[in-house]
Amino acid sequence: MKVKQPEKLAELLSGNIIQFSLRNFAMAPVYCRPTRIQYIYKHSTIPFLLVICYSCVMTALFMLTFFNGTLTLGVKSLISKETTLRNVVISTQPTLEVLxxxxxxxxxxxxxxxxxxxxxxxxxxxxxxxxxxxxxxxxxxxxxxxxxxxxxxxxxxxxxxxxxxxxxxxxxxxxxxxxxxxxxxxxxxxxxxxxxxxxxxxxxxxxxxxxxxxxxxxxxxxxxxxxxxxxxxxxxxxxxxxxxxxxxxxxxxxxxxxxxxxxxxxxxxxxxxxxxxxxxxxxxxxxxxxxxxxxxxxxxxxxxxxxxxxxxxxxxxxxxxxxxxxxxxxxxxxxxxxxxxxxxxxxxxxxxxxxxxxxxxxxxxxxxxxxxxxxxxxxx
The missing domain is CATH 3.90.1480 (sialyltransferase cstii, chain A)
Structure with a gap:
């Protein structure tokens, strides 16, 4: 499955933009720029993780606002060739009466x-x-x-x-x-x-x-x-x-x-x-x-x-x-x-x-x- 153009998903609190280009949903390198981060998905056999490039090491946690809920993404940071996985916490308000x-x-x-x-x-x-x-x-x-x-x-x-x-x-x-x-x-x-x-x-x-x-x-x-x-x-x-x-x-x-x-x-x-x-x-x-x-x-x-x-x-x-x-x-x-x-x-x-x-x-x-x-x- 391919998407011709990356999709704007959410604005970061700092004003940056996260864009995703979906290509069969396997993780690949992340390209970082001063005003945006673009995740490119390519074929891979490694588990489904988010990988961030060296230039983004200092950015460990992004908080995004989705309507009434909050989303924090798991980020894999590359530090001196050693990786650390930081878990994601998700909290949302239920939209259905829970019975x-x-x-x-x-x-x-x-x-x-x-x-x-x-x-x-x-x-x-x-x-x-x-x-x-x-x-x-x-x-x-x-x-x-x-x-x-x-x-x-x-x-x-x-x-x-x-x-x-x-x-x-x-x-x-x-x-x-x-x-x-x-x-x-x-x-x-x-x-x-x-x-x-x-x-x-x-x-x-x-x-x-x-x-x-x-x-x-x-x-x-x-x-x-x-x-x-x-x-x-x-x-x-x-x-x-x-x-x-x-x-x-x-x-x-x-x-x-x-x-x-x-x-x-x-x-x-x-x-x-x-x-x-x-x-x-x-x-x-x-x-x-x-x-x-x-x-x-x-x-x-x-x-x-x-x-x-x-x-x-x-x-x-x-x-x-x-x-x-x-x-x-x-x-x-x-x-x-x-x-x-x-x-x-x-x-x-x-x-x-x-x-x-x-x-x-x-x-x-x-x-x-x-x-x-x-x-x-x-x-x-």
Whole structure:
């Protein structure tokens, strides 16, 4: 990942400026000038540390002001070829009422568990169904607003609202925060920034290698730079739970189904735990693409691939290689809504019907047939 120009992050109390040029988030030499310090990140295998050049030896601790919090950076000073690491102390005022603690997450800046209170939630998808819905005010009236990945609100306020309590971001999408525009909207702007980001590691169910994983190292950097936004990493037990739920509902493991669970799946699983009641905005029901000739775009915002939602869903559902089973997941969400306080709007879903056993969709039925055929062949 590359950033074309260094980004101005904060003004030092002394009037100096710290600028960062992000290059794969590994540490490299620091270039110091009388009025600014420019950190250049290059490929390296050493741990994630801040290194300061000899000319800056006397500057040991920088205090930066980020709104209502304070940030002090760990600085590695080079003194007579000997290095000394000075730890960083971070203190911020919480932006959420602290009532319930949820295990399975770690705050990357403070190494604390996730604490949250949501009386009711709006879960906002990225679907083109939201275009023209004028649902923005309704969405913002919910106690908590949960969004997915990096879907913007600027320019779409009337349809998707402006408030964001939580963003569930798949790790494959996290590097999108390298965009200045995206970063300003999600992490800086006091009107549109999210209160917390939860990184979902998609199909990774083991401990993420913290020193070598690019997304983790970038998330760690942003967590310490933008103290008004709490950034949490999902622990392996959470990812395993999400996959166990899929097997429970379908009778297949994720690997057997050759699928990668979507950000929507992980968001719904988390929302059911965080929220006693939830309204989901913009999510198509599982039979919509079979019963209508929908030309709704996959995203409500600009999509360089110009995908049409139903075409994209059907393509993935019939793909026998690793893909997203969008329609199957939505059939499962419908089942969950029969026993939980979940409502779907834009579009409104048909009447809830309780089902027994595992979920049935065309793709799952084909998997069942293949499984039976394989058993018959083994018997022969």
């Amino acid at each position: 319930h603690q949820f295990p399975g997450f770690v705050n990357l800046a403070a190494n604390k568990s996730l604490r949250l209170i949501c009386n009711d939630c709006a879960v906002v998808t990225s679907s083109g169904h939201l275009l023209g819905s004028n649902a923005g005010r309704e969405i913002d009236q919910h106690h908590c607003v949960i969004r997915m990945n990096l879907a913007p609100v600027v320019g779409f306020e009337h349809d998707v609202g402006t408030r964001t309590t939580i963003r569930v971001v798949g790790h494959r999408n996290f590097n999108g925060l390298s965009s200045d525009t995206v970063r300003r909207e999600l992490l800086v702007n006091s009107t549109t920034r999210t209160q917390m980001i939860i990184i979902s590691w998609m199909s990774i169910t083991k401990e993420v290698p913290k020193l070598t994983n690019e997304e983790y190292r970038y998330a760690l950097l942003l967590a310490n730079l933008y103290q008004d936004v709490q950034i949490y990493s999902t622990l392996p037990e959470r990812m395993v739970l999400a996959e166990d739920l899929f097997k429970q509902e379908t009778g297949f493991t994720r690997e057997e189904a050759k699928t990668m669970l979507t950000t929507g799946w992980h968001t719904m699983v988390l929302a059911m735990e965080f929220c006693p009641s939830m309204t989901v905005y913009g999510m198509a029901y599982e039979n919509l693409c079979r019963s209508t000739n929908s030309s709704v775009p996959y995203h409500y915002f600009y999509d360089s691939r110009h995908r049409i939602e139903c075409s994209y869903y059907n393509k993935h559902e019939s793909n026998q290689r690793l893909s997203h089973l969008f329609i199957t997941e939505k059939a499962i969400f419908r089942r969950w809504s029969t026993s939980r306080n979940i409502t779907f709007r834009y579009p409104t879903w048909p009447e809830k019907i309780k089902e027994n056993g595992t979920v049935h969709t065309q793709s799952l039925d084909k998997m069942i047939q293949r499984r039976r055929g394989s058993k018959r062949r083994r018997r022969k």
